[in-house]
Amino acid sequence: MTAKISFFGAARNVTGSKYLLEAGGRRILVDCGMYQERRLKGRNWEPFPFDPKSLDAVVLTHAHLDHVGTLPRLAKGGFRGPVWCTPATAEIASIVLLDAGYIQEEDARRKKKRHKRQRRKGPHPVVPLYTVADAERSLELFRKIPYDEELDLGGGIRAVFRDAGHILGSSMVRLRIGGDSNPQTVLFSGDVGRWGKPILRDPTAFEEADVLVVESTYGLRLHDPEGSVADRLAEEVDTAFRKGGNVIIPSFAIERSHEIMYHFNELRLSGRLPGIRVYIDSPMAIRATEVFRDHPELFDEETAALVRSDRSPFRFPGLVMSRSTEDSKAVNRVKSGAIVVAGSGMCTGGRVKHHLVHNIEREECTVLFTGYQAGGTLGREILEGRSPVRILGRHFHVRARIAKVNGFSGHADRDELLRWVSAIDRPPKRIFVTHGEEEAALAFAGLLGERFDAEIAVPEYGETHEIGV
Numbered sequence: 001m002t003a004k005i006s007f008f009g010a011a012r013n014v015t016g017s018k019y020l021l022e023a024g025g026r027r028i029l030v031d032c033g034m035y036q037e038r039r040l041k042g043r044n045w046e047p048f049p050f051d052p053k054s055l056d057a058v059v060l061t062h063a064h065l066d067h068v069g070t071l072p073r074l075a076k077g078g079f080r081g082p083v084w085c086t087p088a089t090a091e092i093a094s095i096v097l098l099d100a101g102y103i104q105e106e107d108a109r110r111k112k113k114r115h116k117r118q119r120r121k122g123p124h125p126v127v128p129l130y131t132v133a134d135a136e137r138s139l140e141l142f143r144k145i146p147y148d149e150e151l152d153l154g155g156g157i158r159a160v161f162r163d164a165g166h167i168l169g170s171s172m173v174r175l176r177i178g179g180d181s182n183p184q185t186v187l188f189s190g191d192v193g194r195w196g197k198p199i200l201r202d203p204t205a206f207e208e209a210d211v212l213v214v215e216s217t218y219g220l221r222l223h224d225p226e227g228s229v230a231d232r233l234a235e236e237v238d239t240a241f242r243k244g245g246n247v248i249i250p251s252f253a254i255e256r257s258h259e260i261m262y263h264f265n266e267l268r269l270s271g272r273l274p275g276i277r278v279y280i281d282s283p284m285a286i287r288a289t290e291v292f293r294d295h296p297e298l299f300d301e302e303t304a305a306l307v308r309s310d311r312s313p314f315r316f317p318g319l320v321m322s323r324s325t326e327d328s329k330a331v332n333r334v335k336s337g338a339i340v341v342a343g344s345g346m347c348t349g350g351r352v353k354h355h356l357v358h359n360i361e362r363e364e365c366t367v368l369f370t371g372y373q374a375g376g377t378l379g380r381e382i383l384e385g386r387s388p389v390r391i392l393g394r395h396f397h398v399r400a401r402i403a404k405v406n407g408f409s410g411h412a413d414r415d416e417l418l419r420w421v422s423a424i425d426r427p428p429k430r431i432f433v434t435h436g437e438e439e440a441a442l443a444f445a446g447l448l449g450e451r452f453d454a455e456i457a458v459p460e461y462g463e464t465h466e467i468g469v
């Protein structure tokens, strides 16, 4: 029997994860991610390089858009399921995909309007990549499987999902192929998380992998020494509150917002910041918080102990969920003593723009970034010190303090990735390095080559490799 893997995304780039495993007469797609790099976005619109109807199943490592974002198109193309993933991944993916459908519809609407205004037509008719209704249909294909339970995918293929420590519900997926007579394991790393992060457990160490597909997002880099994230947050809050202002924290809705809640809860419990009011002003973050509350079994020991003793980071006095637009507007009127966590993380949309409008010209306030700001975003302009900046069609002079707290990354860095691969008891004979910029993937492959006696490849888009059983 032969087996092969084809790489249809995250191949010498970071996003669009899509790997097709063919073995035992079955065709299994691992992840179905959206491309997010500007230069590669066009691929989201192209027909899939395989017939969606020919797939027997999809397995998902986690719910980030670059791993699940084109599932609605797969369903539209005739794929009838199942999509296997952990319960928390299914619940977060539902939030992510419905939001993505909405954004696609909005983008198409805006583009149409622009074309009309400019009295021109684009080369193609303006339609959304997929709609909310498409996203809803794809969600019906989801099937849940908890960590560590073996799943029979037919054709002698069995899968096990294990905790990746990257976001809630994230997994590394080990597939056993070849049946009992000639077993071989193929291990997909998904996105490798980090050791000692709040809320989540550490990445799982595996006993064996004949073939390893490993990410390399930070294959070339080390994270800055973090210092204490909590100390930095407390310093910034003290500074703003002493001056009588607010702290505005643009944040990604899922995981980042929850880590911020975790730290503020700790600061509150330790007496460092007693009686704080933290407003979560992002419908997506609020929905995701429900998923966190529903899955205490996924927490690490420290967080589980907090929840057991009624000191949950996701439900504490002073934690306010701004559900409605009216709630959000009420927060706009608060002049001092408020910590506002709002989306989007790079200030490209969402409610954070309104909070910036109300606070960015006040020198007693602070805008506090906790994540990477991509070139061309409002967040990047503010972080780089530009003033005035354009928000919601008007210009604003930046007088607020602009600060950044490092240490929030959910991705293993170079040394942490090496640590994870080295922990595999029976080291792999074949390694495919994916999910990294070309330079990072090649450099990481080089490092692996120095340490392991394995055949190592950095596949390009569309490449197929026989892995033989």
Ligand SMILES: [Zn+2]
Binding pocket: 062, 064, 166, 191
């Ligand atoms: Zn991820």
